[in-house]
Amino acid sequence: MKRNCLVLILFFFVMHVSGQSPDTSDIEYINYGQSGDYVIADITISGIMSYQTSYLVNISGLSVGQEISIPGEEITNTIDKFWSFGLFSDVKVVITKIEGKNVYLEIQLTEMPRLSRLELMGINNTEIKEIREKLNLRTGSQVTENIMNNSVSIIKDYFTEKGFLNCSVDIVQRADTTPPGNRVYIDLHIDKGKKVKIEEIAFQGNESFSDKRLRRAMKNTKQINLNIFKGSKYLEPDYEEDRQSLIEFYNENGYRDARIIDEKIEVLNNKRIALDITVEEGPQYTLRNIVWIGNTKYPAEALNHVLGIEKGEVYNQTRLNERLFMDDDAVQSQYMDAGHLFCSIEPVETNYEGDSIDLEMRVYEGPQATINQIIITGNTKTNEHVIRRELRTVPGDLFSKTAIIRSVRELAALGHFNPENIIPNPIPNLDDGTVDIEYQVEERSNDQLEVSGGWGGYGFVGTVGLRFANFSARNMFDLGAWRPVPSGDGQTLSIRAQSNGKYYQAYNLSFVEPWFGGKKPNSFSVSFYHTITKSLRRRNDPSLADAFFKVTGASVGIGRRLTWPDDYFVFYTAAGYQRYHLNNWGTNFFISKGFSNVVDLQLSLSRSSQDQMIYPRRGSAFNLSLQLTPPVSLLRQDNYWTLSDAEKLIIRDRITNENKYMSVAQIEQLTAAEVSSIEDSRKYQFIEYHKWEFNGSWYMSLIGDLVLAAKTEFGYLGYYNKNIGSSPFEKFSLGGSGMTGYNLYGTDIIAMRGYPEGSLTPQTTIMSSTGTGSRIDNGNIYVKYTLELRYPISLSQSATFFGHVFLEGGNAWERMDDFNPFAIKRSAGVGIRAYLPMFGLLGVDWGFGFDLPNSGSISDEERRRGYHGGEFHFVMGQQF
Numbered sequence: 001m002k003r004n005c006l007v008l009i010l011f012f013f014v015m016h017v018s019g020q021s022p023d024t025s026d027i028e029y030i031n032y033g034q035s036g037d038y039v040i041a042d043i044t045i046s047g048i049m050s051y052q053t054s055y056l057v058n059i060s061g062l063s064v065g066q067e068i069s070i071p072g073e074e075i076t077n078t079i080d081k082f083w084s085f086g087l088f089s090d091v092k093v094v095i096t097k098i099e100g101k102n103v104y105l106e107i108q109l110t111e112m113p114r115l116s117r118l119e120l121m122g123i124n125n126t127e128i129k130e131i132r133e134k135l136n137l138r139t140g141s142q143v144t145e146n147i148m149n150n151s152v153s154i155i156k157d158y159f160t161e162k163g164f165l166n167c168s169v170d171i172v173q174r175a176d177t178t179p180p181g182n183r184v185y186i187d188l189h190i191d192k193g194k195k196v197k198i199e200e201i202a203f204q205g206n207e208s209f210s211d212k213r214l215r216r217a218m219k220n221t222k223q224i225n226l227n228i229f230k231g232s233k234y235l236e237p238d239y240e241e242d243r244q245s246l247i248e249f250y251n252e253n254g255y256r257d258a259r260i261i262d263e264k265i266e267v268l269n270n271k272r273i274a275l276d277i278t279v280e281e282g283p284q285y286t287l288r289n290i291v292w293i294g295n296t297k298y299p300a301e302a303l304n305h306v307l308g309i310e311k312g313e314v315y316n317q318t319r320l321n322e323r324l325f326m327d328d329d330a331v332q333s334q335y336m337d338a339g340h341l342f343c344s345i346e347p348v349e350t351n352y353e354g355d356s357i358d359l360e361m362r363v364y365e366g367p368q369a370t371i372n373q374i375i376i377t378g379n380t381k382t383n384e385h386v387i388r389r390e391l392r393t394v395p396g397d398l399f400s401k402t403a404i405i406r407s408v409r410e411l412a413a414l415g416h417f418n419p420e421n422i423i424p425n426p427i428p429n430l431d432d433g434t435v436d437i438e439y440q441v442e443e444r445s446n447d448q449l450e451v452s453g454g455w456g457g458y459g460f461v462g463t464v465g466l467r468f469a470n471f472s473a474r475n476m477f478d479l480g481a482w483r484p485v486p487s488g489d490g491q492t493l494s495i496r497a498q499s500n501g502k503y504y505q506a507y508n509l510s511f512v513e514p515w516f517g518g519k520k521p522n523s524f525s526v527s528f529y530h531t532i533t534k535s536l537r538r539r540n541d542p543s544l545a546d547a548f549f550k551v552t553g554a555s556v557g558i559g560r561r562l563t564w565p566d567d568y569f570v571f572y573t574a575a576g577y578q579r580y581h582l583n584n585w586g587t588n589f590f591i592s593k594g595f596s597n598v599v600d601l602q603l604s605l606s607r608s609s610q611d612q613m614i615y616p617r618r619g620s621a622f623n624l625s626l627q628l629t630p631p632v633s634l635l636r637q638d639n640y641w642t643l644s645d646a647e648k649l650i651i652r653d654r655i656t657n658e659n660k661y662m663s664v665a666q667i668e669q670l671t672a673a674e675v676s677s678i679e680d681s682r683k684y685q686f687i688e689y690h691k692w693e694f695n696g697s698w699y700m701s702l703i704g705d706l707v708l709a710a711k712t713e714f715g716y717l718g719y720y721n722k723n724i725g726s727s728p729f730e731k732f733s734l735g736g737s738g739m740t741g742y743n744l745y746g747t748d749i750i751a752m753r754g755y756p757e758g759s760l761t762p763q764t765t766i767m768s769s770t771g772t773g774s775r776i777d778n779g780n781i782y783v784k785y786t787l788e789l790r791y792p793i794s795l796s797q798s799a800t801f802f803g804h805v806f807l808e809g810g811n812a813w814e815r816m817d818d819f820n821p822f823a824i825k826r827s828a829g830v831g832i833r834a835y836l837p838m839f840g841l842l843g844v845d846w847g848f849g850f851d852l853p854n855s856g857s858i859s860d861e862e863r864r865r866g867y868h869g870g871e872f873h874f875v876m877g878q879q880f
Contacts, residue, residue: 040066041102047109050142060107070095070103078107086144087112112142116176116183122190131158143173143184151188159192163233166193166270194271197232198223204262204278208255214279217249218242221275234273250281254314256357257282285315288356294363297338303361306331315357320347324361328405335365339398341428341435342366369399372434375427378441382416382470383488387439389515390414399426399435409619411441412612414490416470418442418797419612444797446470447487448840465496467840473513490514506531516558523559525574535585549585551746553578557602568609574602580687580729580746591728594681598729602627610699614800614835615792617707622696627730631720632686639723641682648675689727692716705795709804711786715748716816718780732779734812735760735853737845737873750782752810753873754827754847762814763855777855783821784810793832800835808847812854826850833875843875 043062045053057063060078068074075093082091090110097104118137120128134154137147152169159167168191176183201223203211215223220238243260250258262278289311292300307323309316324345325332335343344364351358373395376387390410392403404424412419421442428435448467468485471493475486492512499505508529516524535547557574561567580596604625610616633640643651652671659667695713702708719726729746736757752760764778786808793801809824831845849868852858862868 036101037067037069038098038101038103040064040068040105041099042104044096044104044106045109046106048111050111050114056107056109062105068103082107082109086146087142089113111182112144113173113175113182113184115139115141115143115186116178117185119185119187120190121187123192127158131155134158137186143186148186155188155190159190161236163195163197163235164192165196165234165267165273167191168193196234196271196273198234198275199268199272200274202274202276204276206279206281208253208281208284214246214249217246219245223275234275239275246277246279248318250279252316252318254284254286254316255281256285256315256317283355285355285357287311287313287315287359288351288353289358290361291350291359292361292363294365295361297335297340297365303331303334306334320359328402333401336399336401337403339368339370339400340365341369341399341426367433369428369433369435371395371397371399371437372429372432373436375436375438376441377438378417379443381443381488382414382441382490383472386414386416386488386490387411387441389521391439393437399437404437407439409609409611411439413608413610415446415613416443416490418444419614420795421797442797447485462500463496463498465494467494467496468492473511503534504532521561523557523572525557525559526555528554547584548582550581551578552581553598555602568607570606570608572602572604572606576600576602591677591680591684593677594684596684596687596729598629598687600627600629610697615705615707615790615795615802616699616709617701617705618699620696620698623694625693626690627693628690629686629688632688633721633724641679643675643679651675651678683724684728687727687729688720688724689730690718690720691730692718705792707790709786709788709790711784711788713750713782713784713810715750715782716780726778726780731777732782732812733758733761733777734779734782734784734810736871737875747777750784750810750812751873752784752825752827753806753808753829753831753845754849754871755825755853755868756871759853759855759868760810760825761812761855764814775855778814779812780814781816781819782810782812783819783824784808785824798836801832803830803832805830806845806847825853829870831873831875841875845873845875847871847873 040062041064043057043060043064045056048056059081061081062068062074062078066074078093079091082088088109089112090108092108094106094108095103096106115137116139118132118135118139120131123131131154135151137151141147148171152171155169156167170189170191172187172189174185174187176185198221201211201215201218201221203214206214219242220235221242222232224232243263246260247258258279258281260277261280264276266274266276268274287309290304290307290309292303295303306329309320309323323330324347327333332343332345342364343366346362346364348360348362349357350360371393374388374391374393376384379387391407392410393400393407397403404426408422408424411417411422418441421440423440425438425440426435427438446469448465448469468487469492470487470489471491472481472486472489473491473493474489475481478486481487491514492510494508494510496508497506506529508527510525510527512523512525514521514523516522529551530553531551533549553576555574555576557572559570559572562569562571576598578598578600580598582591582593582596585592602625604623606621606623608619608621610619610621648671651674652667655670655674656662656667659670662670693713693715695711697709697711700708715732717726717730717732730748731746732748732750734750735752735755736759737751737753749758758777761777761779763775765775786806788804788806790802790804793803806829808827808829811820811824813819827847827849829845829847831843831847833841833843835841848870851867852862853868
């Protein structure tokens with residue numbers, strides 16, 4: 001009888017303490033009739049493959065040797081604890097054996113299934129990739145209810161941020177029957193629905209500003225309207241940002257106590273919602289008094305002048321912070337420029353009276369800090385002295401914020417470093433009142449390999465060029481420095497060759513040392529060039545077989561950085577020589593045969609305060625240059641080029657003897673042609689002119705990286721002797737991309753988008769002695785205006801991309817009497833630029849010309865409609 005009772009007790013105990021659900025509070029323990037206290041002799045774990053049994057025993061709350069009551073709370077607590085982990089689908093505690101007062105327990109656990117594969121359905125590949133990264137569910141991980149609920153929440157939050165408020169997720173769990181078992185496939189069927197748009201944004205409690213004005217303060221969250229450029233989708237992160245923008249708008253207008261006290265989202269349908277925002281504006285505060293305390297360096301009047309905020313103004317907290325701390329000329333900047341690195345200013349609102357506020361500016365000036373040492377890091381290629389010579393911060397000087405900003409600008413202007421990652425880091429030494437300044441730079445390669453082709457007046461022209469922008473001439477004979485070329489001293493070496501075969505060849509070599517002598521920022525430059533151009537008409541005209549145009553030249557220049565009016569100015573002087581050799585060349589110039597020499601002096605004054613070269617956001621740059629030759633003709637007798645009657649007779653007799661069967665008229669015609677050629681050759685033996693050019697650029701950041709760039713250009717080619725007139729060379733050709741595929745020395749090619757190459761250049765008809773005429777470009781004056789709105793696509797070290805829209809206007813004239821800076825040809829368009837360190841600047845533009853060109857072929861259709869129309873332009877290695 002006793003044995004049967006024990007079996008019944010064990011049977012009912014196992015059945016009632018086995019966990020069939022995580023809720024064990026409803027279990028009713030049966031009065032077994034016999035109960036007692038036992039000592040646990042052993043605990044075993046069964047049904048588990050993924051966890052160590054010793055660990056599970058430790059966390060069970062039971063231990064060998066522990067005295068427990070059967071039935072009792074200890075067993076119930078153990079079952080509740082394992083259910084609370086959420087890792088098991090079944091939990092049981094059974095008695096395997098009883099020996100006297102010793103009991104042997106077995107905890108039977110069934111693990112939650114593990115994941116074999118997760119499938120996301122109903123969304124695109126990009127969304128699948130991003131959601132998988134957020135879920136971070138790996139094969140083999142346990143599939144618990146919490147994990148599934150959390151996954152659904154992550155997916156819904158992901159799409160809510162993107163404006164899909166009606167997203168739904170269905171979970172389908174399928175058993176994986178392959179070994180080792182207890183694994184499942186999870187299919188998440190996602191229906192993100194339609195993006196929800198905002199039908200209306202309404203405000204309550206706003207008395208000082210209209211709903212329309214408050215909606216404008218919300219930059220990202222917009223209601224549906226006719227403006228297609230402003231989205232009306234509800235995006236939660238944007239809305240959170242705009243809530244803050246709304247409060248900042250109130251604060252900037254003096255409502256320092258403004259707050260949002262309620263907001264409701266009303267669902268109109270599955271595609272539309274309405275936002276209702278209730279604000280509490282509070283009073284509009286004005287500044288009654290501003291008192292400075294602790295200032296000994298500057299009087300209160302001077303600080304108020306720098307602050308620029310007057311008594312009685314609306315209390316604008318944003319502007320106050322900008323004028324105290326943020327702006328380049330802020331109050332704190334004044335102190336920091338005087339060495340007070342440790343200066344702090346605390347604006348304290350000391351008194352409220354109605355809608356007026358008194359401000360107390362508590363100034364801690366601190367001691368003046370001197371610069372102890374300059375630390376440079378990150379320069380893996382550029383030699384340290386190249387960096388140090390550009391810095392405006394010198395050990396022993398007082399700390400200056402302006403000097404640091406200028407130093408960063410100068411380092412960016414070198415082009416050797418990523419301008420976005422030049423980081424100055426002041427390191428104060430509180431013990432001795434000094435400061436170390438660390439400049440962190442990131443090298444980028446600005447050497448360029450040019451392998452390109454272009455289409456110009458001479459057909460396809462190939463170009464091969466090398467430009468080493470961080471060259472080191474002093475290491476040329478150090479074999480170990482050739483990796484692949486000596487570098488690190490900031491010098492520029494450029495080698496370039498162009499050719500299309502037999503008709504055109506050009507070679508150019510130049511070298512620039514920016515710190516000639518190594519002690520002062522005086523640049524030294526030298527260049528050599530040679531071009532050979534042959535006539536395309538020789539293909540069809542054997543008489544032009546020997547027609548060519550050659551240019552050989554060299555120049556040497558010295559540039560000096562000035563200290564007045566400020567040290568942004570550079571004065572450059574160069575001397576140059578060019579030799580033109582023409583033979584039977586009947587196009588482009590006033591002369592067709594002979595040698596012409598140009599000895600010129602070039603003077604230029606330039607100023608550049610751009611914050612960087614590739615994508616400037618602020619600053620300006622201008623250059624005024626004068627190129628002039630000696631007035632040789634004024635030192636010689638009038639009409640010195642004219643042949644005497646005796647010389648003309650000799651020419652006539654020679655032609656007569658060589659052409660005995662020609663008529664008299666033919667002899668006279670040939671004589672006149674040769675006389676004209678010889679006289680032109682004498683007239684232009686020494687080319688003389690004075691050439692004035694100006695170009696200016698201004699850059700202004702509108703919002704963030706959105707930049708407005710304004711540019712203007714002017715050029716004038718003058719002469720000394722009215723009997724000779726303007727020079728046959730150095731003229732201006734306006735129109736097109738500014739790239740013809742080849743460099744034609746003797747002509748300045750000026751870009752003007754929206755029109756064909758050179759089509760805005762005036763032309764002159766030159767009559768030959770035979771009575772035939774030819775038209776040549778004769779642009780002696782030009783003007784050009786450009787307005788661009790730019791926005792970057794990428795400003796990374798490897799490549800800089802930015803898009804722009806532009807307005808452009810310009811024109812060219814033959815005579816100063818005809819010059820009118822307002823009679824311009826207009827164009828507008830869009831484009832993109834890419835700066836690749838290895839290849840330089842690349843780009844493409846589409847421009848629309850609103851007027852007819854000055855020259856070239858104008859179609860009947862263009863004449864009928866009165867404008868040119870659209871043009872594509874490809875750009876390489878230049879800036880507009």
